[in-house]
Amino acid sequence: MEMALAIKSSKHQAPFMLEVLRELRTAELDLKRKQKQHGKDGDESAIQIVGPLLGKAIKKDKDSVDISSLAIPESLEMDGLDITLPVGYRRLRWAMLSEECKFIDGVRTGANNKDIVIAKWSNQSEYIGLPELPDDVNEEDFIGATRESSYLMPKNAFVKENTAYETATITEYNDLLFVLKICAKTPEVPFGNTFLSYTQFIVINLGNENVRVIFSMEAEFPNGAPMVARQIKSGLRTGATEFATLLSEYVFAYANVYP
Numbered sequence: 001m002e003m004a005l006a007i008k009s010s011k012h013q014a015p016f017m018l019e020v021l022r023e024l025r026t027a028e029l030d031l032k033r034k035q036k037q038h039g040k041d042g043d044e045s046a047i048q049i050v051g052p053l054l055g056k057a058i059k060k061d062k063d064s065v066d067i068s069s070l071a072i073p074e075s076l077e078m079d080g081l082d083i084t085l086p087v088g089y090r091r092l093r094w095a096m097l098s099e100e101c102k103f104i105d106g107v108r109t110g111a112n113n114k115d116i117v118i119a120k121w122s123n124q125s126e127y128i129g130l131p132e133l134p135d136d137v138n139e140e141d142f143i144g145a146t147r148e149s150s151y152l153m154p155k156n157a158f159v160k161e162n163t164a165y166e167t168a169t170i171t172e173y174n175d176l177l178f179v180l181k182i183c184a185k186t187p188e189v190p191f192g193n194t195f196l197s198y199t200q201f202i203v204i205n206l207g208n209e210n211v212r213v214i215f216s217m218e219a220e221f222p223n224g225a226p227m228v229a230r231q232i233k234s235g236l237r238t239g240a241t242e243f244a245t246l247l248s249e250y251v252f253a254y255a256n257v258y259p
Contacts, residue, residue, distance in 0.1 A: 047110060047253040053103040054087060054095045054254045057209075058131045061088025065176065065207035073172060073179050076200050077218035078233070080241040084212050085251045089205035090131045092251065093178055096203070097121075097170070098129030103254075107247050113151040115163075121145045121170075128170070142173045153186075158235075162188035177204045191228055196220045197236045199244075215244040 085092070095103035099120050108116045121128050123145050127137050147168045155161045165185045172179035180201045186192045202214040217240040219233050226232075 047249060049253065049257060050106065052254070052257050052259045053101070053106045054091055054251070054257065055098075055101060055103075056091070056259055058088050058090045058094075060131070061090050061207075061209050063207055065205050067176055067204065067206070070176055070204070072177070072204065072214070073202055075202070075214060075216035076198055078216060078237055080199075080215040080217055080237070081244045081248065082212070082214050083248055084206065084210055085248060085255075086210060087251050087255045088209040089175075089203070089207075089211050091209075092203060092211055094129040094131060096129070096180065096201070097178070099125050101129070103250070107243070107250050108151055110250065111243055111246055112154045114154075115152040116149070117151070118149040119147055121147045128173075139173050142170050145170050159189045162186055162192075172202075175205065177202060179203075191226055191232060194221060194223065194226050195229075195232055196222065197240070199240050201244075213244075213248065215241070217241075 095101050104118065105116050121142075124137070124142055125145075127133055128142050128145060133139060149166045149168065150163055152161055152163050163186075165187075166182050168180055168182045170178065171181050180203075182199045184197045184199070186197070197217065197219055199217045200215070204212040204214070206212055217236055219229070219236050221229060
């Protein structure tokens with residue numbers, strides 16, 4: 001299955017096609033997970049379970065929820081994944097946002113990144129991601145919090161090893177959904193000083209220990225698009241979607257691993 005075939009401008013993608021894409025992604029990732037469990041891809045490609053990266057099961061995640069009137073935030077310019085994952089909403093929120101969790105470190109390591117550094121959130125860091133908040137903490141205060149990170153990306157056929165610098169921002173946060181928008185700079189790659197790359201995760205609580213993840217991306221050229229802008233967007237699309245797919249595979253692999 002060619003990954004790029006399912007990626008279209010979000011402005012022109014019909015709801016029906018999003019549903020088809022979600023089903024295809026779910027089937028594809030489930031097949032990969034089963035193949036790895038049976039060793040069909042070989043030991044080298046299998047995700048190595050190193051501990052309960054998704055943390056504890058959370059009782060409230062088993063409840064049903066009503067999202068019929070939920071307003072879903074707008075995606076970025078290019079759609080990537082739209083997929084249902086078998087994990088509780090609060091559990092995944094903790095894994096992706098809590099300063100205590102090493103889930104994102106694990107996914108980055110799985111992507112062959114090195115020298116991973118993830119700072120604390122700019123405010124309320126000790127509370128962001130917690131399944132239950134103290135009475136004197138308001139989750140609305142989490143919106144706008146930022147977190148800096150950096151990591152060394154491996155060389156490939158086009159570029160040498162280079163460091164990516166990211167700023168993640170929480171733009172929505174409640175018990176029905178959260179949105180994480182990430183701005184990345186890669187100044188060491190060719191034309192790296194001419195663009196910023198943005199990726200966005202919208203994570204929606206479906207109840208019954210399931211979430212929907214909508215992943216999208218876009219490129220920004222602050223000083224005008226260079227002649228290679230199309231190639232830059234293509235590279236962003238490929239790399240970002242591969243990372244989102246890997247993150248989804250890690251959710252599948254760790255969903256039934258508990259402390």
